[in-house]
Amino acid sequence: MWTWFYKLASPPYVYGVAAALMPWFLGLALLTIGYGLIAGLGFAPPDYQQGDAFRIIYVHVPSAWMSEFVYTTMALAGGIALIWRIKVGHAVAAASAPIGASLTLLALVTGSMWGKPMWGTYWAWDPRLTSELILLFLYVGVMSLRSAFEDPARGDRAAALLAVVGAVNVPIIHYSVVWWNSLHQGATVAKLGKPSIAGSMLWPLLSMFVGFMLFYGAVLCLRLQGEVLNRERQSAWVREAIKS
Amino acid sequence: MNMSNALCVEKVHVWRGDRHVLQGVSTQIGPGELLHVSGPNGTGKTTLLRVVSGLLRPEQGSVTWLGHSIVEHRADYQAALAYAAHEPALKGDLTALENLRFSVGLKRRSKPQELRGALERTGVAACADLPARVLSAGQRRRVSLARVIAMQASLWLLDEPYANLDAAGSELVSGLLQDHVAAGGLALVVAHRELALACNVRRLELNS
Amino acid sequence: MTVSAWEAFWLIVRREMRLSFRRPEQLIQPLVFFLIVTTLFPLGLSLQLSLLRDIAPGVLWVAALLSALLSLDFLFKSDADDGTLEQLALSGHGLTVIVAAKTLSHWLVTGLALVLVSPIVGTALGIPVEAFATMLVSLALGTLTLSWLGAIGAGLTIGLRRGNVLLSLIVLPLAMPLLIFGAGATDRAISGTNAAGALYLLAALCVFTCTLAPFAAAAALRITLE
Numbered sequence: 301m302w303t304w305f306y307k308l309a310s311p312p313y314v315y316g317v318a319a320a321l322m323p324w325f326l327g328l329a330l331l332t333i334g335y336g337l338i339a340g341l342g343f344a345p346p347d348y349q350q351g352d353a354f355r356i357i358y359v360h361v362p363s364a365w366m367s368e369f370v371y372t373t374m375a376l377a378g379g380i381a382l383i384w385r386i387k388v389g390h391a392v393a394a395a396s397a398p399i400g401a402s403l404t405l406l407a408l409v410t411g412s413m414w415g416k417p418m419w420g421t422y423w424a425w426d427p428r429l430t431s432e433l434i435l436l437f438l439y440v441g442v443m444s445l446r447s448a449f450e451d452p453a454r455g456d457r458a459a460a461l462l463a464v465v466g467a468v469n470v471p472i473i474h475y476s477v478v479w480w481n482s483l484h485q486g487a488t489v490a491k492l493g494k495p496s497i498a499g500s501m502l503w504p505l506l507s508m509f510v511g512f513m514l515f516y517g518a519v520l521c522l523r524l525q526g527e528v529l530n531r532e533r534q535s536a537w538v539r540e541a542i543k544s
Numbered sequence: 545m546n547m548s549n550a551l552c553v554e555k556v557h558v559w560r561g562d563r564h565v566l567q568g569v570s571t572q573i574g575p576g577e578l579l580h581v582s583g584p585n586g587t588g589k590t591t592l593l594r595v596v597s598g599l600l601r602p603e604q605g606s607v608t609w610l611g612h613s614i615v616e617h618r619a620d621y622q623a624a625l626a627y628a629a630h631e632p633a634l635k636g637d638l639t640a641l642e643n644l645r646f647s648v649g650l651k652r653r654s655k656p657q658e659l660r661g662a663l664e665r666t667g668v669a670a671c672a673d674l675p676a677r678v679l680s681a682g683q684r685r686r687v688s689l690a691r692v693i694a695m696q697a698s699l700w701l702l703d704e705p706y707a708n709l710d711a712a713g714s715e716l717v718s719g720l721l722q723d724h725v726a727a728g729g730l731a732l733v734v735a736h737r738e739l740a741l742a743c744n745v746r747r748l749e750l751n752s
Numbered sequence: 753m754t755v756s757a758w759e760a761f762w763l764i765v766r767r768e769m770r771l772s773f774r775r776p777e778q779l780i781q782p783l784v785f786f787l788i789v790t791t792l793f794p795l796g797l798s799l800q801l802s803l804l805r806d807i808a809p810g811v812l813w814v815a816a817l818l819s820a821l822l823s824l825d826f827l828f829k830s831d832a833d834d835g836t837l838e839q840l841a842l843s844g845h846g847l848t849v850i851v852a853a854k855t856l857s858h859w860l861v862t863g864l865a866l867v868l869v870s871p872i873v874g875t876a877l878g879i880p881v882e883a884f885a886t887m888l889v890s891l892a893l894g895t896l897t898l899s900w901l902g903a904i905g906a907g908l909t910i911g912l913r914r915g916n917v918l919l920s921l922i923v924l925p926l927a928m929p930l931l932i933f934g935a936g937a938t939d940r941a942i943s944g945t946n947a948a949g950a951l952y953l954l955a956a957l958c959v960f961t962c963t964l965a966p967f968a969a970a971a972a973l974r975i976t977l978e
Contacts, residue, residue, distance in 0.1 A: 458975050
């Protein structure tokens with residue numbers, strides 16, 4: 301198994317793996333998301349409390365969950381790259397950051413859309429939404445830091461350190477936001493929790509979770525190819541790959 | 545040459561962005577030797593110095609001191625070296641003596657008389673109690689040299705030590721280097737001018 | 753003959769103090785900024801103390817955060833500019849000790865100063881004297897934690913163009929829990945309920961940060977120095 305890990309540190313190997321996996325990820329993602337959307341939006345019965353408005357969870361909850369997953373991945377990849385000096389880790393982190401930020405934005409927008417029928421307002425300082433907002437700020441910080449350096453290698457390392465520090469802080473931020481919200485909760489604000497789930501609602505939701513994960517995988521593979529090529533553009537194997 | 549006393553640089557590669565600044569540089573310095581690193585601008589002389597000092601970790605290759613990697617034995621290595629960068633590295637709001645007391649004080653305990661003695665040796669004893677920001681560039685260079693002497697380190701890493709100095713100052717630097725090397729010390733000097741030193745000088749020419 | 757880490761720590765603290773007091777304007781400016789920002793709120797909102805009291809903890813804390821951020825820029829900048837940071841990095845003591853000494857000294861002259869000035873600001877915002885103890889403790893813990901977080905951010909952004917904007921961008925999200933617990937504690941003290949819970953949380957956060965941040969900040973400096 302260790303030989304596989306060693307191979308993973310090699311940019312050309314990773315490039316090849318990403319290129320091979322991408323179509324599979326994309327295909328499966330389209331299938332699972334397709335099923336999830338059709339079953340969830342079209343066929344699942346309306347919630348007895350929220351009516352049809354609850355259907356936004358099919359997009360909101362997976363995207364919120366994925367935004368956190370991607371941040372963790374980004375921090376892990378960056379941390380590994382920082383400690384063991386494996387440059388591919390930086391490529392994974394750089395490729396994942398915009399994906400995660402977009403997912404966070406999606407979670408915020410869909411959360412806001414859900415807010416209107418739930419609370420009558422497009423924004424409320426709900427703990428989930430507030431945490432997502434702070435997560436977006438963390439993403440923007442990492443991306444800005446990376447691009448602020450003229451030497452891309454130093455930019456990668458700085459961004460990786462920041463991502464790790466941010467990852468350590470995410471649980472703290474979550475807890476503090478929940479605590480804060482419990483102090484100030486007004487009567488009209490309700491948590492954007494999952495409504496009580498019946499089977500016909502649950503399966504599409506799970507499918508969407510899997511689908512979003514696969515979608516991240518697909519886009520990551522695509523972006524990773526680009527990142528690896530860009531970072532290794534001086535090396536021999538890239539010139540060979542371009543010629544062929 | 546006693547290998548265990550040497551500084552060894554082996555096949556060091558450094559990239560700065562797209563530029564392959566150091567391409568497999570190898571060299572070594574033994575006690576009583578001075579390595580003069582020269583070359584046109586932009587060929588990586590300062591980069592090499594920073595790699596040897598341990599500030600910059602090379603992409604590939606290694607630097608060893610007394611047979612040990614400088615990364616693993618960082619504290620011991622740093623205790624044995626004195627680094628003088630292109631800037632004199634003095635706090636403008638502290639006097640020359642206070643600057644020395646602080647920098648040297650981190651490496652070893654010293655008495656103020658010793659430090660004043662070092663300042664005298666480099667010809668700036670009169671500046672000892674003046675804030676560094678009122679000193680001229682040449683005086684600051686002499687204070688930074690006094691710091692190098694006062695640290696009593698075996699390895700000197702100097703980046704353009706002759707900069708901003710007049711003829712008398714250049715003679716002073718040459719004298720200090722010769723004395724240091726004669727006493728068994730090691731020195732790596734980056735200088736784009738020619739050195740006329742009466743000691744064991746090896747040359748490393750970097751070109752792009 | 754070699755100097756211990758403890759001796760090095762105090763040597764650096766003494767140097768920092770000496771340097772700070774020779775440049776008093778660097779100490780005074782953030783304090784004045786603190787006072788100015790707090791003045792903005794009554795000007796923009798209301799001059800009635802009873803109304804201001806409700807928002808006082810938040811205003812106080814936001815102003816403290818912003819002025820602490822302003823002064824964080826100075827933490828490593830001067831040393832990086834004149835080359836003494838490299839000398840420190842090569843002094844034979846790990847960057848962790850150096851960063852710890854510099855951050856602590858920085859807090860002593862900036863954060864602590866904010867804490868000492870806060871009763872004035874508190875009075876101006878209508879905070880009752882009974883709440884002062886909580887306010888002072890929460891600000892002391894909060895500014896200390898913020899100095900540590902800021903050390904990480906400052907270490908990462910030395911020498912970057914518009915580094916101070918980036919510094920704020922990086923540090924403020926990480927500082928939000930601080931704001932929540934600190935303002936929450938002061939708020940509870942004003943309303944008369946028990947603020948101990950919030951203070952304990954703040955203290956825990958402070959301890960957590962003080963333990964881990966030096967390593968992160970040292971790593972940040974190592975990256976910058978390369």
